Amino acid sequence: MHPPDDLDEYLRGDSALSCQYRREPAPAPPAALDRRVLEVSRAARGAQTVHAAPGRAPYLAPLAFAASVLLSVALVLAIVFGPQKPKRVDDAPRVLRVAALGGLSQSAPLKRRLELYSSDPQAVRAPAAWLADIASLRRAGRLREADEEMRRFRNTYPGYSTGDPAIRP
């Protein structure tokens, strides 16, 4: 049989010691101290409000995302369905450029195109530029036109050496 423990008796909450302590004066913080603490709390909440301003970004985030998507879609549509850049005829062989200038399509008969080519005042050109046109025709697989051009070239410059195999028939 253990003797009753002071602590067990005390922890029951109704000990004479606890009763006496509760009867003691209970000083409270001065009113000025209350005001200071509550002011600290108010100031902290004010600062939180200021710092929370960027916190509104989450509400704006969906709008920003939607705007980005719309902009992207608009760009894609503009690229796919927007006005096409006209093909630069200057890059095409001269025979094609002349045909294009004359309003003929690429499917127009070669004879017609060559007629236009021959009627073009630029038909007789410097040998190097002419040979470059012929080479372009060959690279494009337009061998008949290239042969025809070559024949014209030889008639015009019979003594001109054409060492480049790209232009030879």
Next chain:
Amino acid sequence: MLGAMESLDEDAKLMLRYRDGDGDAFSALYARHKGPLYRYLLRQVRNAGAAADLFQEVWSRLIATRSRYEARAKFATYLFHIAHNCTMDFFRRDLRLHHAAHSNDPALQPSEPEVPEHQRPDGIAEFAEQQSALLAAVSALPQAQREAFLLHEETGLTIEEIARVTDVGIETAKSRLRYAVRKLKKSLASAQIPTIRPLQERRDLRATQLNAST
């Protein structure tokens, strides 16, 4: 989640509301705990000015860290854990000042270095004259025992909660409280003041004792 919220004590719910921006919740919390906290600090450091400074520091820390608050335990353990840390910091600062003041005179080094200057016997005697025999006996307790007693009396914390607040094991907290109770009962018995007498009667008796001693 609802069940967890329902199991929270009212103060923890208030603190959660305050964490989420409800200023009125803080006012309610403050009104509930300012008295016990102030008395805990006052009777721990036994200096009204220091207690006021610590009181403001404790609430300031609670306010500053409110966004990290999680209701894992009774709110009082959270608040008084902050108070315990502030008080320990205060005692360490006080002790350093005391050591610096007496560093050139080893004879003046305190025999119990954990006791701050304002808790030296002279200070205790002066402080004790302004209060009842019980509070004088509480003041005379070693700091750790006094803290355990005040935590239980002012907040109703259990031994487990006192251990958590003071960062010690349960057995240590229990031992501190047991020694505190034993010493207080012995002090009161030796003062021959019945523990159930009304306050006015005890004050009259104490005044008689003081007059007789002078």
